[in-house]
Amino acid sequence: MFVNRPLKSYRMVWAILFSLSALSAEAAPKIEHWTLSNGVRVFLVEAHDLPMVAFNLVLDAGSARDPQDRNGLSMLTSRLLPEGTGKLDTGAVAAVFEGLGAEFGAGSDREMASVGLRSLSDRKVLEPAVDLFARLVAAPHYPAASLERERARALLGLRHAEQSPGDVASKTFYTRLYAGHPYAQLPEGNETGLKAITRDDLVNFHKRHYVGKNAVLSIVGDLSVREARQVAERLAGTLPAGKAAAPLERIADAAPRKPAEVNVAHPASQTTVLMGEVGMRRNDPDFYPLYLGNFVLGGSGFSSRLVKAVRDKRGLSYSVYSYFQPMREPGPFVIGFQTKNSQRAEALSVARQVLAEFTEKGPTPEELIAAKKNLTGGFPLRIDSNRKIAEYLTVIAFYGLPLTYIDDFIPHIEAVTAEDIRKAFRRRVHPEHMLTVTVGGVAD
Secondary structure (H helix, E strand, O other), X not given: OEOOOOOHHHHHHHHHHHHHOOOOOOOOOOOEEEEOOOOOEEEEEEOOOOOEEEEEEEEOOOHHHOOHHHOOHHHHHHHOHHHEEOOEEHHHHHHHHHHHOOEEEEEEOOOOEEEEEEEEOOHHHHHHHHHHHHHHHHOOOOXXXXXXXXXXXXXXXXXXXXXXHHHHHHHHHHHXXXXXXXXXXXXXXXXXXXXXXXXXXXXXXXXXXXXXXXXXXXXXXXXOHHHHHHHHHHHHOOOOOOOOOOOOOOOOOOOOOOOEEEEEEOOOOXXXXXXXXXXXXXOOOOHHHHHHHHHHHHHOHHHOHHHHHHHHOOOOOOOEEEEEOOEOOOOEEEEEEEEEHHHHHHHHHHHHHHHHHHHHHOOOHHHHHHHHHHHHHHHHHHHOOHHHHHHHHHHHHHHOOOOOHHHHHHHHHHHOOHHHHHHHHHHHOXXXXXXXXXXXXXXX
């Protein structure tokens, strides 16, 4: 989330730039790559149609790196970056970015912390914005008063989340599915961890993780390779080299677990259901068969099997979906929906039956053809703007995917067969070993 907004005179410019900025849909963008002397890996896509540039510095510093008794440390470390550096306090930092018409933001999720900057490419604007970005990332203040304010805000957010069945279901699902593994740490933190965090914790976490060998930098926009090398050095070259974060604890592939069902009482007229298991890694050899197969199963909206069975034929839920969330270690495979409390058992039975049948038989020829046409035909729209390219570039950089990943996507999808999907689902999806989390009221 970007925390500073540009001046009114720039807002129309940004709206026009982001709505019109597009790379050719006929060919994937060329990705340049190099490494700074301190270990920061830099990835660049040139786009000169518009005078703008976006930077995203990503670090292996998400909630998976939180100490168990300090869950929320990654979130607060990133959130407090704009609170000052050197002689600049938070108000002065905001004023500088606003005066330049630049946008700065920082945040974290389960695996990564990210710090972003968007600016016009005019050197009179870009250079001071880059210099301030570099100072905030390398030497943030972490004022005690700001820590208390953000801690209070985070704790209030946790209390509000307790009123949301969806939030309760998601937290319960992750903590049970990944119990004992760093992925069980919640990106938003927990009450015990947030209350225990001190300013020294923030400083030490930053010192350990905000270092060159633990970072990748993606750049998309109006810079040549020569210019980008100079700017990247100014932006991230001042970070200490440090060490890359240690590999996370391994999660075994295709390891069925004991089925489990967790029911959480909640004063709601509907039940929220999440059902799933550990799925696949980002660079998983089964990635494309699982991705394409899930599109048929529950990832294609109203044309998916789950929607047709649960919603269209029986009216048990307005929306039902499934997805794989690949991460460095296997992320979750999830089926989710909401239904009336009185229909919970029936809806679960239908969803489980659809999953079992698909895992056993895979897609029909008609479903496979339709899914391929949809994914390959719509893919150019996923890379038709600098913002979308930046998102892909961040994923490629952080997970170490091939630089040809965007070029390879359509050929890989087209090469998948129905038998590939059947084999992949049989290896990786185990309907009889799912974790099922339900959050809602008592059935009538």
